[in-house]
Amino acid sequence: MRPNQGTQTLLLALLLGAAAPASLSSQKVKTPPPKDNPQVAVLEKSLKEIVADKKGRKDDEGVKILDNFTKLFPKLNKKQQGSLLKATAHVFRARRTPQNALLFFAGSETLGHFGKEGAKELAKLVQNKTFRNRDWTPLRVHLIKQLGKAAETSYVKLLLDLALRDKEDQVRGAAGEALGNYSRKDQKLRKLIVGKLIKEMNAIYNVSRANLDPTDLLRKVYVDRFKAIQDPWMKTLTKLTTQNFRTPLEWEQWFNKYKRKNWDRLGFGPKVGKGKKTKGA
Numbered sequence: 001m002r003p004n005q006g007t008q009t010l011l012l013a014l015l016l017g018a019a020a021p022a023s024l025s026s027q028k029v030k031t032p033p034p035k036d037n038p039q040v041a042v043l044e045k046s047l048k049e050i051v052a053d054k055k056g057r058k059d060d061e062g063v064k065i066l067d068n069f070t071k072l073f074p075k076l077n078k079k080q081q082g083s084l085l086k087a088t089a090h091v092f093r094a095r096r097t098p099q100n101a102l103l104f105f106a107g108s109e110t111l112g113h114f115g116k117e118g119a120k121e122l123a124k125l126v127q128n129k130t131f132r133n134r135d136w137t138p139l140r141v142h143l144i145k146q147l148g149k150a151a152e153t154s155y156v157k158l159l160l161d162l163a164l165r166d167k168e169d170q171v172r173g174a175a176g177e178a179l180g181n182y183s184r185k186d187q188k189l190r191k192l193i194v195g196k197l198i199k200e201m202n203a204i205y206n207v208s209r210a211n212l213d214p215t216d217l218l219r220k221v222y223v224d225r226f227k228a229i230q231d232p233w234m235k236t237l238t239k240l241t242t243q244n245f246r247t248p249l250e251w252e253q254w255f256n257k258y259k260r261k262n263w264d265r266l267g268f269g270p271k272v273g274k275g276k277k278t279k280g281a
Contacts, residue, residue, distance in 0.1 A: 033077040040080050043068055044087045051094040056103065059096075063106040066091070070113045085114055089121045092128075098135040105142055112146030119150035123158060134168065141174040148178025156182065156189065164200050169228035176229055180236035183270050187263045190240045195259065197233050198251045204229065205248040241268045 043065050050062040069084050076084065091107035108125070111118040125131060126143050144162060147155060162175035179193050208222040237251060238244050241263070245251050263269050 034075060035077070036080060037072065037076060040072065040076065040083060043072075044083065047087055048090070051091055051103070054095045056094070056096055056100055059100075059103045062091070062103050066103075066106045066110045070110050073114060081114075082117075085111075085117050085121065088114070088118075092125060098139070101136075101139050104139055108139070108143045108146045112149050116150060116152060119147055119152050119155065122147040122150075123155055126158070126162070137168050137170055140168075141170050144171065144174040144178050148175075148181045151181040151185070153182075153185065153189065156193065160193065160196055163229075163233075164196060169225045172225070173228045173232045176236055177232035180232075180239040183239040187269060190263070190269060191259060194237060194240050195255060197237060198248070198255050201226075201229065201233055202248040202252050239270075242270070243268065 047062055047065045050056075050058045050065070066088065069088060073081055073084055088107055088110050091103055094103055096103060108122065111122050114121075122143055126140060126147060130136065131140050131143070144159070148159065156179070159175045159179050163172050163179065166172050166175065176197055179197070182189060182193060204222055204226050208219060208226045210216075210219060213219065234246070234251075241254075243251075243254060245254060258266070258268065261268075
């Protein structure tokens with residue numbers, strides 16, 4: 001017996017009613033952005049006063065404020081995040097000496113937690129003319145390590161330039177170490193980094209072993225340079241390839257053998273996740 005029109009209408013209404021909640025639940029509900037946090041303005045004002053004090057008498061308090069910035073940042077709306085970023089970058093305008101740079105170290109640490117925009121400020125500071133002075137090398141090393149944490153592809157060239165060409169050996173070591181953060185990137189990029197570091201590491205090592213004359217000043221320069229880069233660079237090479245060699249020659253031989261192979265298929269890199277692979281070269 002066929003249902004009459006009234007029965008059909010009732011059945012259709014019941015079906016639509018049952019489907020409606022499922023349809024609504026599948027729609028993404030937009031979460032409104034957080035409201036302005038009044039604490040932000042208070043902290044920014046206090047930090048600005050601390051920065052303005054040339055004697056740095058309250059820099060310890062400034063460090064605590066910057067630590068609060070790090071905790072607050074993920075919970076804020078875009079406008080206030082931008083405000084915190086600006087306030088943190090302003091810290092580096094303070095008149096401080098290399099021996100009294102506590103606020104700068106804390107500021108670089110905070111910028112390292114601000115993602116892509118924080119990395120942009122860190123890159124500027126790494127290249128700042130003042131901080132390229134040898135006296136500021138410890139701070140510059142810290143800035144470089146924080147920059148590397150963002151693993152932004154746009155800063156690979158800068159980090160490679162620092163690792164391969166900077167006049168300070170500690171900076172070279174830090175830049176090479178920072179490149180270890182790119183272990184989950186495209187294998188083409190990883191091959192580029194690995195190849196550049198291996199080539200330079202071998203060049204430095206070969207000069208350092210050219211002779212055993214203790215009066216050869218050039219050789220001493222390269223001996224010291226190799227000591228500065230050996231550990232951080234080899235750790236980075238291991239992160240990018242999952243290989244573990246202890247001599248420059250072993251790294252060179254391995255790279256020459258596998259540089260044209262597909263590293264992802266051979267397992268020369270981190271596991272990205274089930275069903276996912278990094279892009280092939």
